[in-house]
Amino acid sequence: MNTPTTANSVLRSEYQKSVANYWNTNQNDPVNLLLGHVDGYYHHHYGIGAVNWSVLEQPEAARDDAIIRELHRLEHAQAEHLLKKLGPIKPESRLLDAGSGRGGTSLMAHERFKCQVDGVSISEYQVGFANEQAAKRGYGDKLKYHFRNMLDTGFETGSIDAIWTNETTMYVDLFKLYGEFSRLLKDGGRYVCITGCYNDITGGRSRAVSEIDAKYICNIHPRSEYFKAMAANNLVPIEVTDLTPDTIPYWELRTRCSVATGVEDPFLRAYKEGSFHYLLIVADRIVR
Numbered sequence: 001m002n003t004p005t006t007a008n009s010v011l012r013s014e015y016q017k018s019v020a021n022y023w024n025t026n027q028n029d030p031v032n033l034l035l036g037h038v039d040g041y042y043h044h045h046y047g048i049g050a051v052n053w054s055v056l057e058q059p060e061a062a063r064d065d066a067i068i069r070e071l072h073r074l075e076h077a078q079a080e081h082l083l084k085k086l087g088p089i090k091p092e093s094r095l096l097d098a099g100s101g102r103g104g105t106s107l108m109a110h111e112r113f114k115c116q117v118d119g120v121s122i123s124e125y126q127v128g129f130a131n132e133q134a135a136k137r138g139y140g141d142k143l144k145y146h147f148r149n150m151l152d153t154g155f156e157t158g159s160i161d162a163i164w165t166n167e168t169t170m171y172v173d174l175f176k177l178y179g180e181f182s183r184l185l186k187d188g189g190r191y192v193c194i195t196g197c198y199n200d201i202t203g204g205r206s207r208a209v210s211e212i213d214a215k216y217i218c219n220i221h222p223r224s225e226y227f228k229a230m231a232a233n234n235l236v237p238i239e240v241t242d243l244t245p246d247t248i249p250y251w252e253l254r255t256r257c258s259v260a261t262g263v264e265d266p267f268l269r270a271y272k273e274g275s276f277h278y279l280l281i282v283a284d285r286i287v288r
């Protein structure tokens, strides 16, 4: 098996190096660390579900902590929602988290399904952080994070039962990505994607979407691109849900918190003006 380990073999372009650098140096991000400290699940995605607005009525000394806990609860709910869509995963199944961040979703997947989970990230810092979390819990045997590129993972052809991307596809070319996923997945294997995509009914990238791209050094794709790239790679959607109404409350609450970063405003503008969607796509690899 091809096992890429050196930075030059993993980071194939100046763009990928700059993305890796962003996540390698983003080590004091209270919006993610303080939420993760709540219970040890460190996420790099947003939240869904109804907000318990009573957190805002807490006495001032307790309010910020209550909001942080509530934001974390909603991020956790988002990951639960994604994992449920993977379908009937068995202990002998094998899962891939493509763009695994600090590891939260994979950790939940391993606990839920008891199966082997591999995460890949082009940030060596994130891979190290996530592996420490797995080791701390004694999961190191079956939960592993790798410094690898999701466009070229080096894992064996047809070896994976299900793959997910939790807000990571905006960093890569979707045709290349789904080519790699189609290679990795068994026939009938599942792919689950949660992403932000722009609305190509209303035209190109809105200003708000461009502001989000600039903040994270990413390249948000139009909605149509997902379906073209899946169709080109034997990935057949079975469910598509617009989660936009479910994530707006998370962003409204995030504006009220000490850990707000400023990106709340473009997210809320983009969602409310309709130029951007928070989308769940569930697809199966079908080759007949």
Ligand code: GPP
Binding pocket: 029, 031, 032, 043, 044, 045, 046, 167, 168, 170, 195, 196, 212, 216, 218, 220, 261, 263
């Ligand atoms: C970051 O999550 C997520 C991305 C960089 C992908 C962009 C997502 C879109 C839906 C467009 P994070 O938890 O690291 O972000 P933050 O630090 O703002 O909480």
Ligand code: MG
Binding pocket: 031, 032, 043, 044, 045, 046
């Ligand atoms: Mg976050």
